[in-house]
Amino acid sequence: MLKPAAMSSDTPTPDSPSPGDAHTSDAHTGDAKISAARSVAFDLLRAVLAKKTPLDEALVAHDGMNWLPDRDRGFARTLVATTLRRLGHVDRMIDACLSQPLPLKASAVRDVLRIAATELLILKVAPHAAVDSAVNLVRSRGHEKFVKLTNAVLRRLDREGSAAIEALPALDALPHWLARSWRATYGDETAEAMAAAVQREPVLDITVKSDPAPWAETLGAQMLPTGTLRRPIEGRIDALPGFAEGAWWVQDAAAALPVKLLGDVAGKTVVDLCAAPGGKTAQLAAAAANVLAVDRAAKRVKRMQENLSRLQLSATCVTADAAKWRPPLPVDAVLLDAPCSATGTLRRHPDIPWLKGEADVAKLVGLQDRLLNAALEIVKPGGTVVFCTCSLESAEGIDRIAALLARNPAVRRVPIAAQEIGGLDALITAEGDLRTRPDHLADFGGMDGFYACRLIKG
Structure with missing residues (x-):
């Protein structure tokens, strides 16, 4: 019986078919096309792990994604995303089949094995297609001496690996630094539930400008207690x-909650700091606020303007450093969705834990503090600031608020009431802040991890 080896390191060098679709694609499009999809998936995985390129950027940059047929393009994306979601598991299974580690110069062989192991053990693709394509990929990348090893490892995984990988704790799929952080913050049981939740394919969450109930029927969607479809x-x-x-x-349903904490914003002037791509700006504009949306990246501001144009919503978009920009006059409220490690978004962005680490979190903390200070300068006395991050790390959430309150006693926290967020009291912390996790609403598809705190300036 195959026994998984321990993980060797923290950092390994809109259409998605289901795993069943991947198998069907193999049967209906032929091995040649699926081999092309696998080659693209291999390139994407290399871009993320070897070059530290975000997956979304790699998907846009790879020419092969344009010439693949729709089904095979979806298969390639599903294959690389699933490999990243389960990378720790896949590596342990591969290591259990190796008598000695692969040399550094053969890192490409490791990535081929990762792709093929994901097919065999998780997506349940036909073994001959997965193994044959992997062997051909290793050969085509100039690693002929590893062809026999590739074949042997994958044949063994096919025979013995399925039960072994399913027996692994969900947390073992994550890099050590993140698993350690979640255990310390949430405890073993909750951390395990969170890790299991981020391994599932995400659902599509929709925010409607108005009248969500009729749109739920039109779109064949379920309306969550928070109003998200x-x-x-x-x-x-x-x-x-x-x-x-x-x-x-x-x-995402969680991303739609921070705006609700501002209450009735109709007719009020609200600054949305770090606003792009503009989902929260759209919420504020749809609620009849006078919105100033600020972001430092010109390309992201342009995208936000395009999104608002499609939605026929109006906001004043400003390209500027949110930590330095100031409006002509103090405003009624500020929404600050601060840059963070984004560990709450792993359901949709499975590359994040392999691109970032504890050092990145430490660097972002200082920026978050500066942005909080800026938000409090922008808002008028008695005005509201909502601080939020799409991070599950306490350093990027409650710790930032504790530090703020310690250095600025004129600021006070205003606890959140359950009725403000659809009656979901499980999302409210003991301090009265918002904390969503991937395992919340698990029976309905989960949600992103978000932290939010409401503050009043004295």
Whole structure:
């Protein structure tokens, strides 16, 4: 019986078919096309792990994604995303089949094995297709001497690996630094549930400008207690009813909550700091606020303007450093969605834990403090600041608020009431802040990890 080896290191050198679709694609499109999809998936994995390129950027930059047929393009994306979600598991299974570690110069062979192991053990693709393509990939990348080893490892995984990988704790799929952080913050049981939740394919969450109930029926979606509409990710998002007309936008259920903490913003001037791509700006504009949306990246501001145009919503978009920019006059409220490690978004961005580490969290903490100080300078006395991050790390959430309150006694926290967030009292911390986790609403598809705190300036 195959026994997984211990992980060797923390950092290994809109259409997605289901695992069943991947198998069907193998049967219906032929090995040649699927081999092309596997080659693209291998390139994408290398871009993330070897070059530290975010997966979204790698997907856009790879020319092969454009010439692959739709089904094979979806298969390639599913294959690399699933490999990243389960990378710790896959590495342990591979290591259990090796008598000695692969040399550094053979890191490409390791990535081929990762792709093929994911097919065999998780996506349940036909073994001959996965193994043959892997052997051909190793040979085509100039590693002929590892062809026999590749074949032997994958044949053994096919025979013995399925039960072994399913027996692994969910946390073992994550890099050590992140698993250690979640255990310390949330305890073993909750951390394990969180890790299991981020290994599942995400759902499609939608925020509607108004009247969500009729749109739920039109879109075949379920309406969550918070008002978000939720449906499976199927087909092209821009082909769904209401998209072209600007009736709604894609936004995770957790990401839609911080704006609610500002209360009734109609007629008020609200600054949205670090606003792009603009989901929260759209919420504020749809609620009739006078919105100043600030972001330092010109390309992201342009994208935000395009999104607002499609939605037929109005906001003043400003390209500037949010830590330095100031409005002409103090404003009624500020929403600060601060840059962070984004560990709360692993359901949708499985590359993040392999691109970032504890050092990145430490660097971002200083920026978050500076932005909080800026937000409090911008808002008028008695005004509201909502600070939020899409991080599950306490250093980027409650610790930042504790540090702020210690250095600025004129600021006070205003606890959140359950009725403000759809009655979901499980999302409220003992301090009265918002804390969502991937395992929240697990029976309905989970949600991103977010922290938010509401403050009043004295």
